[in-house]
Amino acid sequence: xxxxxxxxxxNPVAEMKLAFDEMRDANGLVRESYRxxxxxxxxxxxxVIARKREEADITFxxxxxxxxxxxxxxxxxRLIPFDIVPRIISAxxxxxxxxxxxxxxxxxxxFIHDIxxxxxxxxxxxxxxxxxxxxxxxxxxMVGVDVPGNIYAHxxxxxxxxxxxxxxxxxxxxxxxxxRTPSGVSYMLEDRKMMMRLFPELFAxxxxxxxxxxxxxxxxxxxxxxxxxxxxxxxxxxxxxxFNSAYFEHxxxxxxxxxxxxxxxxxVVRDHTVYMRTxxxxxxxxxxxxRIDDDYLDPLAFRKDSALGVPGLFxxxxxxxxxxxxxxxxxxxxxxxxxxxxPEMIRFYCGEEPILPNVPxxxxxxxxxxxxxxxxxxxxxxxxxxxSGGYGMLVGPTSSKEELRVFxxxxxxxxxxxxxxxxxxLSTCPTFVETGxxxxxxxxxxxxxxxxxxxxxxxxxxRVALKEGSLVVNSSQxxxxxxxxxxxx
Amino acid sequence: xxxxxxxxxxxxARSIERAENAARMLDVTYNMSLLQRTxxxxxxxxxxxxxxxxxxxDFETRYPEPxxxxxxxxxxxxxxxxxxxxxxxxxxxxxxxxxxxxxxSEMWETLNQTWLEMRRIQEETIxxxxxxxxxxxxxxxxxxxxxxxxxTLLRDDAFRFLRLxxxxxxxxxxxxxxxxxxxxxxxxxxxxxxxxxxYQWSALLRSVSSFESYRKVYRDQIxxxxxxxxxxxxxxMPRSLMACMSEVDRLIVELNGPRSAELLRRSGMLHSExxxxxxxxxxxxxxxxxxxxxxxxxxxxxxxxxxxYFWSVDE
Numbered sequence: 001x002x003x004x005x006x007x008x009x010x011n012p013v014a015e016m017k018l019a020f021d022e023m024r025d026a027n028g029l030v031r032e033s034y035r036x037x038x039x040x041x042x043x044x045x046x047x048v049i050a051r052k053r054e055e056a057d058i059t060f061x062x063x064x065x066x067x068x069x070x071x072x073x074x075x076x077x078r079l080i081p082f083d084i085v086p087r088i089i090s091a092x093x094x095x096x097x098x099x100x101x102x103x104x105x106x107x108x109x110x111f112i113h114d115i116x117x118x119x120x121x122x123x124x125x126x127x128x129x130x131x132x133x134x135x136x137x138x139x140x141x142m143v144g145v146d147v148p149g150n151i152y153a154h155x156x157x158x159x160x161x162x163x164x165x166x167x168x169x170x171x172x173x174x175x176x177x178x179x180r181t182p183s184g185v186s187y188m189l190e191d192r193k194m195m196m197r198l199f200p201e202l203f204a205x206x207x208x209x210x211x212x213x214x215x216x217x218x219x220x221x222x223x224x225x226x227x228x229x230x231x232x233x234x235x236x237x238x239x240x241x242x243f244n245s246a247y248f249e250h251x252x253x254x255x256x257x258x259x260x261x262x263x264x265x266x267x268v269v270r271d272h273t274v275y276m277r278t279x280x281x282x283x284x285x286x287x288x289x290x291r292i293d294d295d296y297l298d299p300l301a302f303r304k305d306s307a308l309g310v311p312g313l314f315x316x317x318x319x320x321x322x323x324x325x326x327x328x329x330x331x332x333x334x335x336x337x338x339x340x341x342x343p344e345m346i347r348f349y350c351g352e353e354p355i356l357p358n359v360p361x362x363x364x365x366x367x368x369x370x371x372x373x374x375x376x377x378x379x380x381x382x383x384x385x386x387x388s389g390g391y392g393m394l395v396g397p398t399s400s401k402e403e404l405r406v407f408x409x410x411x412x413x414x415x416x417x418x419x420x421x422x423x424x425x426l427s428t429c430p431t432f433v434e435t436g437x438x439x440x441x442x443x444x445x446x447x448x449x450x451x452x453x454x455x456x457x458x459x460x461x462x463r464v465a466l467k468e469g470s471l472v473v474n475s476s477q478x479x480x481x482x483x484x485x486x487x488x489x
Numbered sequence: 490x491x492x493x494x495x496x497x498x499x500x501x502a503r504s505i506e507r508a509e510n511a512a513r514m515l516d517v518t519y520n521m522s523l524l525q526r527t528x529x530x531x532x533x534x535x536x537x538x539x540x541x542x543x544x545x546x547d548f549e550t551r552y553p554e555p556x557x558x559x560x561x562x563x564x565x566x567x568x569x570x571x572x573x574x575x576x577x578x579x580x581x582x583x584x585x586x587x588x589x590x591x592x593x594s595e596m597w598e599t600l601n602q603t604w605l606e607m608r609r610i611q612e613e614t615i616x617x618x619x620x621x622x623x624x625x626x627x628x629x630x631x632x633x634x635x636x637x638x639x640x641t642l643l644r645d646d647a648f649r650f651l652r653l654x655x656x657x658x659x660x661x662x663x664x665x666x667x668x669x670x671x672x673x674x675x676x677x678x679x680x681x682x683x684x685x686x687x688y689q690w691s692a693l694l695r696s697v698s699s700f701e702s703y704r705k706v707y708r709d710q711i712x713x714x715x716x717x718x719x720x721x722x723x724x725x726m727p728r729s730l731m732a733c734m735s736e737v738d739r740l741i742v743e744l745n746g747p748r749s750a751e752l753l754r755r756s757g758m759l760h761s762e763x764x765x766x767x768x769x770x771x772x773x774x775x776x777x778x779x780x781x782x783x784x785x786x787x788x789x790x791x792x793x794x795x796x797x798y799f800w801s802v803d804e
Contacts, residue, residue, distance in 0.1 A: 242587060251590050261590070266493050277492040279646065279798040280746050 019425035020162055020170040021439060022087060033090040033487055036206045040199075041085075049084070052198045053432060056082055059194065081480030082191060083431045084198065087442060087462040094209075094458055094486045097160065097172055097446070100356030101456065103346060105156050105448045108177060108333045110349035112152040115332055116142045121348050127341050135338070136386065137331035139294065141301060145318050147327050148225045149451065153334075154325035155218070155289075156448040157182025157460075160356070162427035170427060173359045175443065177342065179326060179334035181291045184475075185447050186249040188461040189214060189256075191483040207488035209458035214447070215256035217455055218289075224451035225323050226286045233286040235259045236276060238267070240292050240308045250291050264292075269312030272319040287323045294328050336385045336419050337363065359424060365416040373420040374411065377404055380420045381471070382411065395471055397423050426471055429482065431464055441465045443473050444484065458486035494588055495650045496799040501584035501592075501600075502654030508577035509631035510662035512624040514538065515564055517666065517696030519620060521673060521689050522557055535560040537672035541665050544572050561620055566611050574627055578607045581634075593641040596634065603630045646744060653740045653794065660733035661787050664780045666697060667720055670713075671777040690716050697728045717776055718768040730783065731763040737790070744798070752793045759786055 023034045030038045041049075060079055089097070114120050115132060116139075122129050132138055157178040162170050192211050196203055219235060226233030239250035241263050254261035266276050267285065275282035290297065296306040301314035316322050332338060340361050343354045362369035362380075373380055382394040394407045411418055428439035446460030462482040463473035473479040515538070522534040530536070535555040539545040544563075547570060552559045567573045582604035589597050606626075615623050635655070642648050670693055690711045694700040699719060706723070707715050724731045738760040741752055771779045 255590055260491055262491065263493065266491055277800075279490050279492055279495045279650075279744070281748060 018164070019439070019441065020164045020427040022162075022170075022427050022429040022442070026169075033088045033093075037086065037088060037202065040202055040205065053084055056084065056194055056198060059197075060190075080187060080475045081466060082194065083464055083466075083480055083482045084195070085430050085432065085437070086195065086483045086485045087429050087444070088485045088487065089459065091487050091489050096355065098456065098458070100172070100174075100354070101158055101446055101448050102454045103350055103352060103355055104158065104174065104177070104342065105153060105450055105454055107346040107349045108156070108179065108342065109150065109152055109450055111345045112327070112330055112333050113150045114349075116145065116329060121345065124348065126344050126348055127338075131337060131341075132332065135332060135335060137329075137335050137338075139329035139332070141314070141318075142327075142329040145328075146320065148227060148320075148323055151225055151450050152327035152330045153179040154221060154225060154327075154450055155182060156450070157184065157445045158448060160444045160446070161359070161424055162442075162444075163424040172356055173424065174342070174356050175359055176336070177334045177339065178445075179330040180293065181246075181326070182445070182447065183246045183249055183291075184445055184461045184463075184481075185214060186252040187481045188447070188459070188484065189252075191461075191481055195483040209486040209488050211457040211459055211484075214457045215253060217449055217457065218253070219257040219259070221449040221451035221455070222287045222289055222323075222325055225325065227320055227323055230286040234284060235287040235289065236262045236267075236285050238262055238264070238288050238290040238292055240296070244291070246291065253289075264306075264308045264310050267310040267313070269310060269316050272312075272316045272321050274310070274313060274316050274322045285322060287325060289325050294331065297324070297328065336361075336383055340419075359421045362420040364411060364418045364420065369420070370411075370415050374408065377408060379423060381423050382407060382418050382420045385417055385419060393472075395423065398469060398471070423471065426465075426473075429462075429464065431466070431480075431482075433466065433468075438468070440468070441471050441473065442482070459484035490646050490650075492799045494591055495646070496795075497584040497588045498591065498647055498650040499654035499794070499799075501581050501588070502651040503658040504577045504581035504584065505600075505631050505634055506655045506658035507572075507662070508574045508581065509628055510659065510666070511542075511564060511572070511574050511577065512627035513696045514542075514662070514666055514669065515561060516621065516624045517669065517692050519557065519561070520692040520695075521669075524685055524688055532556060534673055537669055538564070541668050541672055542572060544570065558617060561617065562614075565620070565623065566614070568611070575607060575611055578604055578627075578630075588647075591647050593637070595637050595641050599630075599634050599637050603634070606630075649740050649744050650798075653737060653744070656733045656736040656740070657787060657791050657794070659728060660730050660737065661784060661791075663697065663720055663728050663730055663733065664783050664787070666693065667717065668777060668780045668784075669693065671780070687711060694719075699726060699728065702726060713776075714768055714772060717771065721771065722763060722766060722768060724764075734760045734763050746798065748797050752790070752797045755786075755790055755793060759783075759790065 022031075023038070024030055057079075060082060111121065115122075119129075119132075121127050122132065158174060159176040159178065160172050161175050162172050165171050188211060222235045223233045226235075235257065236259055237250055237254040237257075239247060239261055241247065244250070251261050260266075260276060262276055267288075268275050268277060268282065270282070274285045274288070276285050292308055295303045296308045298309045298311060298314040299306045300311045302309070313322070313324075314328070317324055317328065333342075339358065340363065343358055346352060346354045362373050364370045364373060364382075373382070376396075377394075378396045378399070380396045382396070384392045394403065396404070399407070426441040426443060429442045430437045431440040433440070442462050442464045444460055444462050446456055448454065448456045462484045463475070464480045464482055465471055465473045465478075466480050467478060470478070475481075518534050518538045532555040535557060536545070538560060539548050539555060542564070548555065548560070548563055551569070552563060563570055563573065565574045568575055568579075570576060582600045585592060585597055585600045610623065610626075638648070638651060642651070670689060673689065690713060691700060694703050694711070694716060697720065703711065703716065703719055706719065709715075719726055719729065721730045723729050724735060726732055734756070738756045741749065741756045
């Protein structure tokens, strides 16, 4: 049935050349949202722009906005390339995206709560029980555990891509729901700061929605889910430590929120209460914004060899003495196998039709889908069900024969480990490259905060694949970032 | 402040101070060893240096003899020696890295730069006659990092923990440097008052940048009692035990905290004894014995800092 639906998606390879251009329409005319920016670019001398780009590079280096890449020498921190052409979204477009995100994240939170409580969605026959119980992301320890406000995914980084379909031009699709420890928001903030510093005149020309208050919103959100009885909740950010690739962001967010950045051995549990060790003695901790995976949180509950975690933390959590954000067990909903069911979750929990569609997806555990994908391997994108960060995926159209052959064998060996999607022609945005300004594929990661309310700052992080024709935007795979502007009217 | 943050700051400062003092101690030893005396073990000074640093066991397992070349390498550049200058600079940088958000960026950049240069120097290895220049470099980097800390860092508890580390380490090191003389003289007490004796005391003074101060304060010839008085009891000598302990005591009072009663008592006592002590009493007791007991007590004080602020056992 799913295959039949996919037939309506036009030939993806042909479409690559005609990707939706964020700046210009099919006739080459500058879109309304980009008009002011395009005028500015035409009237600003090339040398001025070149100088500003250089300034951006130097500043990023000095501030040290870097990330460590797995597998590279310790201390070799890389800079994420920053492009000065913003990604601009009109107010009307954003309104729809925002409504869609809010609806989706509400449904996801309802789903996680349901899975660890009544499992109504399974009883209703909408999702097969086996897909839950057989899933490595399902935490049986969480069954029956209540969390404040029934919120699990306090911070969601939903990846959106934009592509033309036969039905609509520039449709937004949800590619992934990142519900565990989505990263990248520090780049969103630093990119904006950089743009305002380099081109203040651009911000004077039109009303661009601010994003700088994200850390305040995040702090409010975290405080709103503190355990009952915490008057002035003490929030901390828990990091695996300075060798983690996202350490910069952990330190940055803690500093911006004005809270402590802690590692596992800074925390101690006594009588089901979590404390941090300070020079003035123990101080109670109410909310932990943890950037450590479930497995490493508590050696008594999960991986025994974890040196990063806090012994007794999970018991304190189950006793309702501390809030973990995101909750333990959210991975069940951002798994690529579960992704397929999100539209159904929205119908089930919200009683609404999804505003933002999924990218059509083949499940290789299903015989029909399996056959179709193996027959069309050079046209599709294959991903690991549990993979993330752009590692271990295959982009059919840009892969060599040898790469295709190797991947085919991997699929045949373990079909259930993979899903596949059509190679969407991700929208492009003009980007500075060595030869001048050229279109490059982009995506968008808005950060959705759930606590007392569901909120977000307009826009998010736009990632750009800097290699010509590349569809992989991950920073670990050579991607860069852009400032994202949502116009206020 | 988080205990671990305070811990990193404290050890960052201690490591820098330790590197500087190792350079000072090696410098004085090297100078003393140049004065060859007949009938004395040629490795006398180097043996003394190892034993007061408490590193002789580790040294003996890996080196054939305590020659100048071996000890200099071991103490300055040996990456396997936890007390080498190389290791101290490494530790200072690693601790700084862990608290990059607490210290100023200038402080971090200076330490990082020092470490990068140290790595380069270690790879090139230094000729024996280049050692003095290397020691100068170590001292300069330490001065620089202290100056930047002073000139840029907010005067809060972070600043106090840094200072606490510096002065506890310095008190320990000044006491050890003074004790070098005891270890070196031991084999031939008959030389007391001779030319070699004079040369050794003045080298010792120079190693703690106190030669000129001595002249200014005493306007007289160099005698052991006065050198000891200058480096133990004079509050206006920035490297003296008295100067270090009055800083330590003041910092501990300022830091305070719910568990600091015992620490306050101990540092207050040590400070008072220096403040009201006389050099005659110290010499009657025995200088070496006095310094050994001081080293023990400064060690206990460090231990108490650790359990009071960083890793309390009873929490």
